[in-house]
Amino acid sequence: MTNLTTESSSETMSDNNHLVEIENLSAGYAGVAVIRDVNLHVAKGEVVALLGPNGAGKTTTLLTTSGLLKALEGSVTVLGEPSNFSAPHKTARLGLAHVPEDRSLFFGLTVQENLRLGLRGKRSEQNAGYEAALDLLPALRPLMNRRAGLLSGGEQQMLAMARALVSNPKVLLVDEMSLGLAPIIVERLLPIVRDIANETGAGVLIVEQHVHLALEVADRAYVMSHGEIVLEGSAEELIERQDLLEASYLGGEIDEETS
């Protein structure tokens, strides 16, 4: 792994600032690990991008973080508690919101019902969160009474984002945020994510295929390839070291083609 950040700077970060702490994690499907020895953390108010080519293991990392997959080795700590595989809903109640790759919307319920299910906390907080989320994604307003299954692909993605946002999360995991979204929406959404981290102090971990857009808003980034983190560093450094970034992507790609 290449670490662009100097060791000392990451050491100075005090541990109790870390909302998500992943240590030496291996995880996978049917007992076979597809990610190995992953170390990653997200601090308060930080936006972290998790990048990498298809099949690198980004989704797997997120699933393990929110407790939907069981870690084979290593540990995952979310908001001070070990991530709970047997009861992922408990991790969610701590204040983690995860927008999974498949969005996991409730197709049989209306947009409004989907959003209401995301609400958490006191009544007043609920209302504020609800309105705020809709202000960020105004395209949802006219769709309130439509069944979620009928929405277009991009509308579903917006709903998934909004449903995560209404809960005022302390930790936000977003898998493939721009999947199916028009460029203009992506352009608006990424700064919104930045603002949320700044204003509420939430920690955000996003998986994103549009590398450059992601790096513009992120503080730090990790690049995964073949189940391992091959590169990490601050966003500015990564933007400068274009060559390393591309090598980590294409390297993965070429290997896959030839194997």
Added chain:
Amino acid sequence: MSALLVALIAGIGAGALYAMLGTGIVVAFRGSGVINFGHGAVAGYTAYSFHELRVTGSLYLPWFDPIPEFGFLKTLKINNLPVRIDIFDVTDPISGKPNLALTVLVCLLMSAFLGLLMHFLVFRPLRNSPTLGKVIGSIGVFLYLSSMMAVHFGGQNRYDAGFSGFNSTAGAVENFLGLGRTIPRSNFYLFGAAIVMCVIVWALYRFSRFGISTRAADENEKGAALLGYSPQFLAGANWVLASITAGAAGILFLHKTQPAQIALFVVGGLGAALFGNLTSIPGATAGGLIIGMVASGGVEITNYDWWPEILPPSGVRNFVPLLAIILVLYLRGDKLPIRGSISIGRQPRAPKTNNVSIGVIAALGIALLLSNIFVSKWEAVLTTTLIAIIFMYSLTVLIGFLGQISLVQWSISGLAAYVMIRLMADGEKIRETDFVTNSGWGWPTVLAFVAAIVVAIIFGLLVGLPALRIRGVQLAVVTIAAVIAVENLLLRNPPLMGDGSVSVNPTPSPNWFGQYVGGFNPNTARTDYWKFSLFLIIIAGLVGVGVANLRRGQIGRRFLAIRANERAAAAAGINVARMKLLGFGISSAIAAIAGCMIAYKLPGLQTDQFEIFGGLALLAFAYLGGITTVWGAIVGGCLIAGGLLPEFLGVHFESIDTGLINAVGAIGLVVNAKVTNGEGVALLQTDLGKNTLAMLRRPPDDESSENLNDEEAKV
């Protein structure tokens, strides 16, 4: 006219029962996506418990002592699982019956407990199974509770206990609305009770987040967990609620009907639930009341002079209301599922079977050899098994390959058998022992056989029509209506099927190309004729090879494609409607062959043999064997009561209570769904080596992570 009106209104009595059962079925469905065929059995078990408590003061727990009490075990006396608890002391005749309120409370707790058991032991393990797996699980619940009722309560009718107001002896409203007729007072009380139940449950869902979170968790467990809801807690809570409504219905209706029958009333309840689209509580209540009223009014109409004799009143009562519901569903349905329809979930694997011809014939040949080594009793057991196997092939095609859950195939077997009997009969007495003689057309064996198959195919296609627009578990319920239609409108119908059809229908002697191939041996007066075994082996072999080839070929691939995704199938150029009808046609033809073979085997048939729960049990065993493969059908056929395996075990354990065999079978069903992911024993065999290896390599508590994988695959 006033008679009709009064009859319609009087129908609210029975309608209230349907409404209450329908309400509970909807609750369970919303909670875990399961159509609970065992819902009525929960009501029945609670009703029996109630009566037993009132009369003897003891409560029977819903299980049996697994340590058998026969053979040398009897001497060991290790009966250590408590089954009976004496709660009330009713030895004193003066203090009389135990406190009513307390009894009701105990019974409702009992039904809540049943709900919890169902949740933890059956439906929670099944939560990632495909629809069919859940249907089978609920059939398992039904079979289990029915046999528990038989074991604990003897299955007799119970009459005297309980609420005077709901008792039909409670008096009647004379000259109702000045129409000059009387209606039992209890009907109105029952109606009121149904409405109260509806309002309570509806309000619970309407005014708390419990309702939508329940629906959400059922539709997408992962999504709900990510939002902080515990899907398991929600499902469990709904099961408890559903069971309590069932228990309440059972207690209230103890007088209206016999407890054993309540289990069967579940059909009306299912109709009611369908009327509410399986999700609306008021809809289900309204549906139940309408079914009750239409049924009662329908029977009144059959009293009119102009009513054609060929339509029997009981059939009208049972079938007409369900037909109305089917029409509603059909018109509401879409030819192809619209976008964003809720996913059907993972289906059991359906691998190709290779080297079929040799395999199938060898297996069946060995069976023949074995049966002849044993005593002649085994001839009868072998033929029972073979017929079951042939029948199960029809399920393999329709349910396993095409994914259409049809519960009517067994009735189609019955229909074919009765048609064949009618065509071959010539008004002569066939055997000394026959009670009745049937008139008919006197057709030769082969011709009647072919004609019966043709009739079955036509009927099968008719049943297939709703499947073009109604899917999944709704289709399963709809086909129950067809079961009722066959039984009450077609089979129990002397003008149509001959005089034998309402008692024991004597079967003619089959004669294929000069050979007598019936199972009934006139010399021994038993069903042990060897030529019949041989004949069956040939038929079972041919059909089995055909079915396996079907899977290997293009049609099999297309069936599986439709099973997986109809929208995508149409995009791949498949004519979904035609393929579905083809599946129904092939399956019905195979079912018809099985039906004719039963008629060959036995000296007489009875309509009861083809009623719904016989068919459900066969489906359950086919599933246990493996619904998606030919081998699965063969294993399943060996497992049925009267088949090779239970009979073989029976030799060693003298006389086991048949109730217990069913109970054990039901447990097997649930275990199967868990262990083999519902893919059946047959597939487990081939994978045994692979799975064991994987299990050894896996850390011990990894079992649940596998479930999550499935779930991901589903979403």
Added chain:
Amino acid sequence: MTNILETKDLTVTFGGLNACDHVDLAVPTGKFVGLIGPNGAGKTTFIDAITGYVPTSAGKAVFDGADIGEMKPHERAQNGLVRTFQSLELFEDLSVRDNLLVAAYPTRWYTFISDMFHLTKRDEDIESRVDWALDIMGLNDVAESMPTDLPHGRRKLVGVARALAARPKLILLDEPAAGLDTAESQILGGHLREFLNHDMSVFLIDHDMGLVLSVCDYIYVLDFGKIIASGTPAEIRESPAVKAAYLGEQAGEIQAQEGERMRGQQQETGEDSD
């Protein structure tokens, strides 16, 4: 030049909503046409309408010289109008190869009889077509896998391969590159152009501007169900209306540049590894 597909005033309404509003659109034979537009503009609905998945309330669609208004979805597919889905919609319990075979083989009314006696012949022509489709989508190594074991991006490609196996005259692709990383989507772009050499026309919907701008001959832009612009990629990229409704100030631009740059890289490395 003839048009393989032509719609006139095609309109689809859901309740009060005009998801497609008098859409006039043409795909010339042998060309590569793109359709872009904001989320919920009605792009998928347009494909649904011409493939018969939703009813149209007005207008008509002519495919290969014939009005297809009355045809069922499977008939349209058999005639060569084949689509993919935005949501995956694969046959999840058939292997990748079987997914393709389903679409590739035609059936006759007697096929079930010949199947039962195992007499149905293997058609080498069709098998090689399937091999070709697997090959071009880079799925050879996973032909016997189940689709659910593949990562999201590759599952989408299975959908494209299945459509190819059906011998389309016009293939309608709904966001085939969604979820692919930039490099992969550019590889895909290269293969998509290749379709044109196999007697096919292509109709593409995607939000990856790098891909769309680099492969399409002509692009339509849909907004609120109406065509608001159409033209060559260069024209579309410059159009202010499109920028305001869809591309945004920088995102589309960055994507487009990124795509082009990555494509250049890809060609170099691709040549190297050959």
